[in-house]
Amino acid sequence: xxxxxxxxxxxxxxxxxxxxxxxxxxxxxxxxxxxxxxxxxxxxxxxxxxxxxxxxxxxxxxxxxxxxxxxxxxxxxxxxxxxxxxxxxxxxxxxxxxxxxxxxxxxxxxxxxxxxxxxxxxxxxxxxxxxxxxxxxxxxxxxxxxxxxxxxxxxxxxxxxxxxxxxxxxxxxxxxxxxxxxxxxxxxxxxxxxxxxxxxxxxxxxxxxxxxxxxxxxxxxxxxxxxxxxxxxxxxxxxxxxxxxxxxxxxxxxxxxxxxxxxxxxxxxxxxxxxxxxxxxxx
Amino acid sequence: xxxxxxxxxxxxxxxxxxxxxxxxxxxxxxxxxxxxxxxxxxxxxxxxxxxxxxxxxxxxxxxxxxxxxxxxxxxxxxxxxxxxxxxxxxxxxxxxxxxxxxxxxxxxxxxxxxxxxxxxxxxxxxxxxxxxxxxxxxxxxxxxxxxxxxxxxxxxxxxxxxxxxxxxxxxxxxxxxxxxxxxxxxxxxxxxxxxxxxxxxxxxxxxxxxxxxxxxxxxxxxxxxxxxxxxxxxxxxxxxxxxxxxxxxxxxxxxxxxxxxxxxxxxxxxxxxxxxxxxxxxxxxxxxxxxxxxxxxxxxxxxxxxxxxxxxxxxxxxxxxxxxxx
Numbered sequence: 001x002x003x004x005x006x007x008x009x010x011x012x013x014x015x016x017x018x019x020x021x022x023x024x025x026x027x028x029x030x031x032x033x034x035x036x037x038x039x040x041x042x043x044x045x046x047x048x049x050x051x052x053x054x055x056x057x058x059x060x061x062x063x064x065x066x067x068x069x070x071x072x073x074x075x076x077x078x079x080x081x082x083x084x085x086x087x088x089x090x091x092x093x094x095x096x097x098x099x100x101x102x103x104x105x106x107x108x109x110x111x112x113x114x115x116x117x118x119x120x121x122x123x124x125x126x127x128x129x130x131x132x133x134x135x136x137x138x139x140x141x142x143x144x145x146x147x148x149x150x151x152x153x154x155x156x157x158x159x160x161x162x163x164x165x166x167x168x169x170x171x172x173x174x175x176x177x178x179x180x181x182x183x184x185x186x187x188x189x190x191x192x193x194x195x196x197x198x199x200x201x202x203x204x205x206x207x208x209x210x211x212x213x214x215x216x217x218x219x220x221x222x223x224x225x226x227x228x229x230x231x232x233x234x235x236x237x238x239x240x241x242x243x244x245x246x247x248x249x250x251x252x253x254x255x256x257x258x259x260x261x262x263x264x265x266x267x268x269x270x271x272x273x274x275x276x277x278x279x280x281x282x283x
Numbered sequence: 284x285x286x287x288x289x290x291x292x293x294x295x296x297x298x299x300x301x302x303x304x305x306x307x308x309x310x311x312x313x314x315x316x317x318x319x320x321x322x323x324x325x326x327x328x329x330x331x332x333x334x335x336x337x338x339x340x341x342x343x344x345x346x347x348x349x350x351x352x353x354x355x356x357x358x359x360x361x362x363x364x365x366x367x368x369x370x371x372x373x374x375x376x377x378x379x380x381x382x383x384x385x386x387x388x389x390x391x392x393x394x395x396x397x398x399x400x401x402x403x404x405x406x407x408x409x410x411x412x413x414x415x416x417x418x419x420x421x422x423x424x425x426x427x428x429x430x431x432x433x434x435x436x437x438x439x440x441x442x443x444x445x446x447x448x449x450x451x452x453x454x455x456x457x458x459x460x461x462x463x464x465x466x467x468x469x470x471x472x473x474x475x476x477x478x479x480x481x482x483x484x485x486x487x488x489x490x491x492x493x494x495x496x497x498x499x500x501x502x503x504x505x506x507x508x509x510x511x512x513x514x515x516x517x518x519x520x521x522x523x524x525x526x527x528x529x530x531x532x533x534x535x536x537x538x539x540x541x542x543x544x545x546x547x548x549x550x551x552x553x554x555x556x557x558x559x560x561x562x563x564x565x566x567x568x569x570x571x572x573x574x575x576x577x578x579x580x581x582x583x584x585x586x587x588x589x590x591x592x593x594x595x596x597x598x599x600x601x602x603x604x605x606x607x608x609x
Contacts, residue, residue, distance in 0.1 A: 017435035019403050028432055032425055039420035039456070105415045112381060113476065114407040115433040278383070 019114055026119035030126025037093075037127055047093045048131060051085035052138050058207065059147050071242045074147025076209050079237045082139045083168065083230035084206035087197060089131040090169050094124060094176030095193035099183045102279055111277040121177075128173050136165065149237055157236050160253065164232035167260035171225045174267025181274050205230040211245055218247060225263045228256040334359045334394060334480050334511040335380060341388035342375050349375045351535035352389070357513060357528075359479075362506045364522035364543075365515040367532030368605050373515040376532070377484050380513070381411050394480055407434050410478030412469050412486055423460070424453035427471050434476035446504075447471045448497060463494045470498070474505065481505065483514035487521060499524050519597045531604045538604045546600050559589035 037043055058081075059074045101107050110120060143149030152158050176193075183189040201207050203217040204226040213221065221227040234242070235251035243251050335357040342350040350372040357363045365373045378384040379391065382398035382405075391398060396405045421429075427444055431437035444453055447467040452460070457468060466486070473481060483502075487495045495518075502525050506512055516522055522529045523543045530540040539546055554572040558565055558579060569575045572592045579587045 017407075019407060019435050020432055025432055028429065032421055032429055035425070036419045036421050101419075105413055106419070108383065109411075109413050109415065109472065112383070112406065112409075112411040112413065113430060113433045114403040114435075116403065 019116075022116040022118040022122065025115060026122025027126065029119055029123030030130075033123045033127035034130050037097075037131060043093070043097070047088050047096070048135060051081050051088055051135065052142055054084075054207070055081040055139060055142050056146065059142075069242045069245060070239050071245070072147060073209065075143070075149055075238055076205075076234065078139065078143030078147055078149045079233040080204075080206040080210075080230040082136055082143075082233050082237075083204070083226055084201050085135040085139050086132055086165065086168050086229060087172050087201070087226055089135045090128045091172035091176040091179075092193060092197050093128065093131060094173055095179045095197075096186075096189050098124075098177060098180035099189050099193070100186045102180065102276065103186050107277045124177070125173070128169060132165075132169050143237070152236050160232060161236045163257065164229055164236070164260075167257065167264065168225060168229040168232070171260050171263040171267060174264060174271055175225075178267055178270035178274055181276055184279075200224055200226045203227075205234075210247070215247075222259075225260055228252075228259045232256045332359065332395075333357060333392070334361065335363075335513065336392045337380070337389065338391075339389035340376065340379065340386055340391060342372070342379060342384065343387050348535050350379070350386075353532075353535070353537055355530065355537070357511065359511050360506075360509050361527050362502070362512045362514070362525050364526035364529040365513070365532055366517075366519070366522055366529055366601060367515075371532040371605070372535040373532055374484055377482055377513065377515055381409070381482050382406075407436075407476060408479045410473040410476055410481040412473035412481070412483045414466065414469055414485070414488070420456055420458065422454050422456050423449050423468055423471075426457060426468065427475055430472045431475045436477055438475050438477050440475060443471050443475045447474075447501060462489055463491065466490065466494075466498075470501065474510075478510065480511045480513070483512065485515055485517065487516070487518065495521070519601055523597050531601060533605045539600075543597055546597060552595065555591075555593045557589070557591045557593075558587045564589065 055077060059077050062073045062077070098107075107120075111117075140149065140151070144151070152161060179193055183192045200221065203213050203221040204210070204224065205213065205221075206226065210218065210221075210227070210230070218227075231246065231251065232253065234246075235253065243249060246252070333356050335355060337353055337355040340350055340353040340355075341348060349370075353372070353376060365376065367373050375384060379386045380393050380398055382393075382401060385399055393401070394405060394408055398405075423444060424440065427440040431440045431443075441453075444450060447470050449464060449467050449471065452464065455464075457465065460468060466489070470483075470486065473483070486502075487498050490498060499521070502512060502514075506525075512525075514521075514525065526543055528541060529543045529546060531538045531546075553568045553570050556567050556569055556572050556575045556579075567575060576587065576590065576592065579590075
């Protein structure tokens with residue numbers, strides 16, 4: 001058996017063999033990332049299903065109060081929860097899984113192979129893209145089923161949905177990758193990753209309508225992407241005249257794009273400068 | 284103990300014969316040690332045909348020198364074992380050779396390249412067996428197949444799974460495997476890329492004796508195939524069974540280096556002859572055990588009851604060596 005398993009002449013004296021490319025390797029990693037994610041019950045419930053569960057719950061409790069200007073609180077929650085869902089499957093997903101992979105040595109093991117580092121990140125992009133699209137679809141479906149959410153009818157609204165989704169996902173993913181280096185162990189990932197995300201969801205118009213958030217907290221929320229993402233999504237799913245409910249009395253698309261792009265730039269720099277394949281204990 | 288040690292000096296052939304390169308390195312654990320990293324001999328080391336060539340390797344953690352001037356030559360096709368107590372510098376050394384850790388001094392060439400700077404094509408030629416506690420929800424076949432895809436000339440994943448003894452468990456998820464099975468998966472991931480050089484850091488820790496024997500068979504097969512193997516171990520029997528040569532590390536230095544059968548002059552130093560005499564068990568230390576036995580037999584006019592002739596075990600030698608360094 002060994003003679004067939006191991007070809008003679010293990011010495012690589014011949015011409016340099018081509019190493020597998022980053023894209024092919026990355027896409028095949030991505031497939032297994034997705035498979036692995038949906039097999040892990042804890043990740044599916046906590047990262048993927050929780051926003052939908054909370055949407056049903058919060059919508060049922062508060063959903064029938066009218067917010068005025070033809071907007072139901074259910075619609076407000078749906079738009080905000082889609083932003084929260086994007087944050088969950090990108091920021092929280094990557095922050096938790098990468099810090100766990102670093103702790104258990106998965107990253108170190110990969111670093112010991114000729115796998116191109118880019119392939120690892122391509123795999124994560126596939127994971128985040130698949131999870132986030134699925135998350136948004138599920139949340140829109142819940143919103144339509146329970147809270148009279150209507151799909152956008154104008155091309156402009158679809159375009160807004162597309163760019164808020166894309167910029168928001170990329171920004172949150174990069175921050176998630178950068179933050180994954182902070183927890184010293186997987187046990188610390190709750191205070192470092194989950195808790196700030198939870199707080200941001202409360203003050204960014206995800207769990208609580210943004211108009212109900214005290215102004216000083218609104219100002220803090222405005223520093224981070226989540227507030228802008230949920231505002232952008234409200235502009236997609238709420239009637240145009242509901243813009244008057246926003247603190248700026250407008251949807252602020254320009255500011256939204258700028259803030260998200262700034263976070264993408266900052267996140268990219270942080271990732272490139274701080275990403276570690278090993279834990280700090282490994283030296 | 285001093286004399287015992289001086290006899291080692293002759294065994295440290297690599298140290299004595301080597302062109303004088305890394306010894307000039309500053310032995311203090313000061314930041315200046317780092318400045319010596321690129322010793323002029325690096326180019327010379329890289330042109331060498333050895334699988335691993337190390338001169339004056341040093342690594343400090345704070346004021347402590349974990350590795351304090353190691354010289355090592357491992358030939359292609361050799362199975363080499365690093366022995367030593369915890370904290371002797373085994374893992375630090377092997378991780379520097381794997382390119383995982385930076386060194387503070389000395390020169391290193393692994394398959395002709397400096398691991399601190401080597402790229403993907405170098406990584407394609409080495410295999411590293413790491414022990415990981417938990418794994419994601421992927422199956423044995425998925426993981427081995429995935430790792431095979433990282434290499435330019437991988438082994439057939441199905442055959443590797445069979446080879447490490449995980450045949451029939453292809454669809455089992457990694458977290459459902461027993462500890463021993465998980466170790467085999469670690470080995471499968473380390474060898475699927477068909478490495479020229481395989482690193483194994485305490486590969487059989489936690490194995491039961493039977494699993495350890497099976498693992499040894501696998502290593503012997505890989506060695507027969509021409510794979511160079513560097514392993515660290517706590518088990519003297521493992522080093523004796525597998526290694527062509529062993530080095531005993533103590534306090535960051537090589538205390539002894541040589542063939543495990545003759546390490547410490549095991550084959551030539553005194554033997555113990557013991558037998559049951561009418562007034563109790565007798566033991567004598569002798570350099571000429573055959574003569575003692577012949578004299579005994581002649582004196583007793585035939586058989587010698589309870590006769591044993593023993594040499595120091597590798598463990599005895601090892602304990603002497605690491606004791607000497609403390």
